[in-house]
Amino acid sequence: MAYVSQRPFRVGLVQMSCSADPAENLEKAAEKVRDAARAGAQIVCLQELFRSQYFCREEDARLFDLAEPIPGPSTEVMAKLAKEHDVVIVASLFEKRAEGLYHNTASILDAGGEMLGIFRKMHIPDDPLYFEKFYFTPGDLGFRAWDTKFGRIGVLVCWDQWYPEGARLTAMDGANILFYPTAIGWHPAEKEEYGPSQLDAWMTIQRSHAIANGVYVGAVNRIGFEKGPNDAGIEFFGNSFISDPFGRVLQRASHDREEILVQECDPKLIDETRRNWPFFRDRRIDHYGDLTKRWRA
Numbered sequence: 001m002a003y004v005s006q007r008p009f010r011v012g013l014v015q016m017s018c019s020a021d022p023a024e025n026l027e028k029a030a031e032k033v034r035d036a037a038r039a040g041a042q043i044v045c046l047q048e049l050f051r052s053q054y055f056c057r058e059e060d061a062r063l064f065d066l067a068e069p070i071p072g073p074s075t076e077v078m079a080k081l082a083k084e085h086d087v088v089i090v091a092s093l094f095e096k097r098a099e100g101l102y103h104n105t106a107s108i109l110d111a112g113g114e115m116l117g118i119f120r121k122m123h124i125p126d127d128p129l130y131f132e133k134f135y136f137t138p139g140d141l142g143f144r145a146w147d148t149k150f151g152r153i154g155v156l157v158c159w160d161q162w163y164p165e166g167a168r169l170t171a172m173d174g175a176n177i178l179f180y181p182t183a184i185g186w187h188p189a190e191k192e193e194y195g196p197s198q199l200d201a202w203m204t205i206q207r208s209h210a211i212a213n214g215v216y217v218g219a220v221n222r223i224g225f226e227k228g229p230n231d232a233g234i235e236f237f238g239n240s241f242i243s244d245p246f247g248r249v250l251q252r253a254s255h256d257r258e259e260i261l262v263q264e265c266d267p268k269l270i271d272e273t274r275r276n277w278p279f280f281r282d283r284r285i286d287h288y289g290d291l292t293k294r295w296r297a
Contacts, residue, residue: 006267009150011177011216012041012087013261015240015253017224018053022066025051026074028093030081032260037085038264042111045090047222047240048158049104052094054222057231059134067096070118075107083113088148092181094119094135104136106181107156111149115199119144121157122166124197129234132159141224145175151267153217158182161206161219165291172215172280176267178209179243182221185236199237201248211247214274216265218242223256245273 014032018025029050051074055063066159068074070093078091088111095105095118104121120139124132143166145154154175160166161180170178184202186195203219210217220240227233241252242263253254253259274280292295 006266006271007151008264008266009176009177010040010262010264011218011242012036012039012043013218013220013240013242013253014044014046014050015220015223015238015260016047016050016258017236018050018222018226020053022051026077030077032258033064033078033087034080034085036260036262037087039260041087041260041262043088043090043148043177044151045155045179045181045218046092047220048092048183049094050092050181050222053226054183054236055235056098056132057129057226058136058228059131064096064102064135067094067102069097070095070105070107071115073131074195074207078107079109079113079115082109082111085297086111086149087194088150088153090153090179094155097137101137102135103139104132104157105139106155106179108146108148108153108155116146116148117144119157121160123159123163125159128175129231137157143169143173145170145173147199151265154178155234156180158184158212161209163210164209167209167213171209171215175215176270177218177265178213180206180219182240183236184221185234185264188232188235191235192234195237199239200257203241205240206241207243207247207249210243210245211277212279214245214270214277214279215269216242216244223254226287245270 095103122139126133154170223238
């Protein structure tokens with residue numbers, strides 16, 4: 001994809017809490033997609049794993065029952081919504097690819113309901129209360145963008161947002177905007193000391209992707225305190241936001257309320273920004289070979 005489209009588009013980010021009932025969460029998400037469409041959104045992005053609470057707080061093989069095939073029941077619901085409301089939908093799901101093979105996967109559905117493709121989360125964390133390596137196989141589809149009815153978009157998922165390589169490669173595929181469906185929050189014991197700096201780091205790294213690549217960024221996180229019988233719980237801190245190609249935050253949600261952000265994005269600003277900050281022109285691609293190594297030494 002040599003050039004990005006110059007047609008403005010309106011994105012909608014859906015920030016919500018999740019219950020323990022997947023059917024209830026799917027119904028809520030569907031209603032919020034409708035609300036976003038009624039508010040003028042043309043491309044709607046849901047948060048990471050919106051169909052359930054964030055189950056990776058513990059390692060429990062029974063929780064694999066939450067997974068579903070793609071295409072499957074949830075994408076069928078979202079496809080009908082996309083067609084009914086003429087919107088593009090990014091839906092993050094727990095994918096059952098085969099028996100014993102699971103991914104953290106975002107589905108991209110065009111405004112007519114057609115599935116354009118999927119992105120399987122590439123970087124898989126393993127931290128206290130984020131035991132994702134137990135559940136998810138790393139993605140194998142690479143970093144790419146899709147032409148939707150309203151613009152060319154790129155999608156990465158949560159932990160991918162800390163890696164500039166993924167953002168760069170997706171932008172190089174012509175994305176006008178990078179979407180990051182996310183589930184991130186504070187550990188109760190750490191919030192007082194580290195909470196503000198953790199939130200600041202989360203926003204800063206994604207704004208840096210916008211600046212370094214001259215693209216819009218839409219990061220959508222969940223809210224609410226989620227706790228099981230065997231874990232300390234996580235307070236998901238919301239703060240979903242949309243950044244322009246200069247890194248300016250155009251809209252930002254609260255840390256504790258369900259909200260829908262709708263924002264117009266004008267790709268002409270991408271061209272203007274890149275003319276003044278021509279990072280793609282000045283990249284020294286002849287000296288980046290070591291980036292494919294784990295470490296230089």
